[in-house]
Amino acid sequence: MSMTSRTITTDAIARCEAAPDLAIVEAVAIGEAESAGAARAIAKDRAFTLRKSVTDVSPDQVRTVDLQVQDTDEIFDPATDAPFQATERLHIECLPENAEAVVVDVTTAGGQIQxxxxxxxxxxxxxxxxxxxxxxxxxxxxxxEQIASVEGLVLAEIQEATTKEVSTGLETIADEAFASSPDTNLHPAPITVSEGVEVVYELAEK
Incomplete structure (x- = not known):
């Protein structure tokens, strides 16, 4: 390989942290009744009550993400004797510092925090x-540069640069930056973004 065509490849990982700026509270409203329709209506009515009870967010920050009606005979160890149970699941977006108040509002109104x-x-x-x-x-x-200097060479142009997937050791719903493990901890740690790169440099004589 000629001197002008020599290259060196290095990789590196860097991490940056920031406090979360968004909280999503997942709440459920449950309805139980003798019929599927009645259970659904009760769940929707209770979900409406939950929406009205949350005072620290605007209405467009509360949305229904799931509504299910189940025969309780098909539920393992159901918490009710009623034949049918309906569950409306809500996602409530708020500032992290308001999450605790949202949790209090929901539970006070009879909802459950997931x-x-x-x-x-x-x-x-x-x-x-x-x-x-x-x-x-x-x-x-x-x-x-450190490796090249040992050989009495210097870096020239970047021939190629690519990003690399960084393993976090955690199975979360997104990457490190965009997801935290589901829990009810209202004092979140900073969120970390990790990025890896692999870079190919051309080498030149000093």
Missing amino acids: SVHFHLHEDKHLELQNKAIRSAMERAREKA
Whole structure:
């Protein structure tokens, strides 16, 4: 391989953190009755009550994501003796600092909390992602420069640069930046964005 065609490949990983700026509270309203229609109507009425009870969010931040009616004979260890049970599932979006108040409003109104998820809005996630990529590129270049200097060479142009998937060791609904494990912890830790890069540099003589 000629000197002008020599290359070096390095990789690097960088991480950036930020406090979550979005909370999604998952709540359910349950209706129980002698018929499927009646159970559904009760669940919808209770869901309406939950919507009205949440005072820290606007109506368009509360949405129904699921509505199911089940024969209780098909439910393992049902909590009711009624033949039918309907469940309306709501997602309530709010600021992280308002999540606790939303939970209190829902439970006071007779609803049940399934989980509280903390996230980053898409624009904030993208900002952290870009920052992590820049940091990873800087680290990859530092590594390449150190290796090249040992051989008495310097870096020339970037021949190729690609991002790499970074394993977090966690099975979550999205990546590190966009999902937290479902729970009811109302004091979330910062969310981490991890990005990896692999960069191929051309080498030149000093």
